[in-house]
Amino acid sequence: MAEELDDLTDEMKAAVGVETSRAIYEVTTQGIRTFARSVGYTDTKYYDEKTARNIGYSGLPSPPGFLGMPIYDPNSGSSRREIFTNPFNRRLNGGTEVEPIEQVYGGDVLEAVTRITSLELAKGRLGQMLIQSNETIYTRQSDNAIVAKTRGTGISY
């Protein structure tokens, strides 16, 4: 177990607001169909572009929450930078928030920029924990529109 901290370190305090990753996400039509299938949608607008256009969409719409996949590069490491030294080794995903803003379509290319929005120490049944909140803003490259924001909480202990 890591040594207990009395307060956030100066490095941690300085990390709040700092960009931790920047990545390009491709929203492909096949990605939309796979996501829709995995979540259990049966509405054909998420599978068939013609159906979607007939009800007013300008392409194959992405279901809420699907923002594509980052382009995989086998020769690069993680796009996530370690901004501060984290003394806690174990990690849990604490939760997710999704704020859809604009309809996303197959063929869109999004830039996802993640920043740390808060860091705090807490005590729970697992002992001392570091709770990190992040926000990712997704911007469509073709028109610079912000299409969604997601917020996540990571727990280290």
Next chain:
Amino acid sequence: MSEQIYWDDIEEGQEFSLIEPMDSQRLVIWAAASGDFYQIHYDDNYAKDNKLPDIIVHGALKGMLVGRLLDEWKGEDGSIKNWDVSYRGMDPAREDLTVWAKITKKYQENDENLVDLDVGVAQPDGTQTTPGTATVSLPQR
């Protein structure tokens, strides 16, 4: 396509839900859709080596099941303003999960007809593992 629901017709306290089977095939499709290939979600031996009773459902998949429930409920003319979930417990695969929502507040703000909801995911015995909240905008008749 789901039938359109209108803000005028809903009431605080109303609930809606769907039941989803969580078999291993579902989790493999989610792995492909999300890029989350951590083996505790589809490899029995790997899961057991990590002291888990079985493969477990991805947390993010549960969050997106809540998104689907809201998306299908709001209809074509509604919109989801936001939703959030907390991952409070693991859900073993090969069981049905109930994805639910309950209307907690109905109000108008900035020319929008809004509905706040409690949302969540429950195991067959009723254990709640993924509580959250949501706000949805609905059309008025």
